[in-house]
Structures are given as C-alpha cells and as structure tokens.
Amino acid sequence: MTEQLPISISVCDDLVQQFTKIRSVCNKLEAQFNFQTMTANWYGNEEVVLSVKLFIETANSFDIHKHAQEQAQSETKNYSDDVFSYYYNSEKTQTLNCYIAITDSELAMLNQQHKILAGLLHIKLQKVLNLIAKQLALGAI
Incomplete structure (x- = not known):
C-alpha cells in the first residue's frame, strides 16, 4: 500500500483530453514540490499533518467549483482571479484544497x-x- 504524499496534483478531464502529457508533467511536479516543501520544513508538526491538494481546472470548471464553494458558505481564500482555496479539517490532517484555473x-x-x-x-x-507558504508562515520553495 502506498502512502499519500502531502502535496497532490489533480487535473480536470477536459485538460487531460487536450494535453496528453499533462498527467506525466504533473506527476513530476508533484514529486518535486513534495521534496522542496519537505526540505523547507513544511511538515515539522507531526501532531497535525498539512496536506495540500492542487486542482488544475479549465476556466469553466474552476467557476463551477468556486460557485459551489460559495453556495456551501465555506470560508474560502481568494489568491487571485484564477486561484482560491479552502480548508477541510479532520482529526489528524489539515487539508487545503486549492483550485487553480488555466x-x-x-x-x-x-x-x-x-x-x-x-x-x-x-x-x-x-x-x-x-502564496500558501506565506499565508501559513512556512518557508518559501
């Protein structure tokens, strides 16, 4: 069984259909960013593990997700017109879901x-x- 890495990258189906190499590019970036955040000491607190899920979306799917979050009335953080995030907390994990529009x-x-x-x-x-590192007072990568 493989353990989930702290940073994961998911790509919407429309982008996968348009760009055949996008999944392999994202797999490499996922490995690179997990290593960089580990060396920047993002995971020093073992009591609560930080998990960051990056969702790469088209402009249309991004708008759908953003509207759904607004309807759910959950607290979102808007970084720019094409990036927003919100937290999902469980007992041992603090997950930041971050939506990024192409x-x-x-x-x-x-x-x-x-x-x-x-x-x-x-x-x-x-x-x-x-931007997430700055918000959480973590080391930049």
Whole structure:
C-alpha cells in the first residue's frame, strides 16, 4: 500500500483530453514540490499533518467549483482571479484544497505551443505554493 504524499496534483478531464502529457508533467511536479516543501520544513508538526491538494481546472470548471464553494458558505481564500482555496479539517490532517484555473489566454498559448506546458505549470503552481507558504508562515520553495 502506498502512502499519500502531502502535496497532490489533480487535473480536470477536459485538460487531460487536450494535453496528453499533462498527467506525466504533473506527476513530476508533484514529486518535486513534495521534496522542496519537505526540505523547507513544511511538515515539522507531526501532531497535525498539512496536506495540500492542487486542482488544475479549465476556466469553466474552476467557476463551477468556486460557485459551489460559495453556495456551501465555506470560508474560502481568494489568491487571485484564477486561484482560491479552502480548508477541510479532520482529526489528524489539515487539508487545503486549492483550485487553480488555466485561463483562456493561457489555454490559447498552450494550444499554440504544447512544449511550454511543463514550464507554465511549474511557474504557476510554485507561485501558488509560495502564496500558501506565506499565508501559513512556512518557508518559501
């Protein structure tokens, strides 16, 4: 049985259908970000384990998730027009669900140049993780 890593990345089906390599790119980024956050000492408190779930969405699916969270009246943190998060807490785990939209302009760029996919996702996700680090007073990666 494999243990779930603290940072996980999920990609919506529409993006997986458009970009065949997006899952493998995200798997590599997931490994890289888990290592970087471990070396930045994000997981020093073993009493409550921090888990970050990053959801990469199209602009449409992002809006659907955002609207659903607003309807649920849960407390959300808006980092920008294309990124929001909310907490789900259990007894031993504090999970931050973070939704990140690939904007229409980014999508147009990716459709013209597929080879920039890895770089764009790396920059965008690292920026989000550093915003989370700042919010939680953790070390930047």
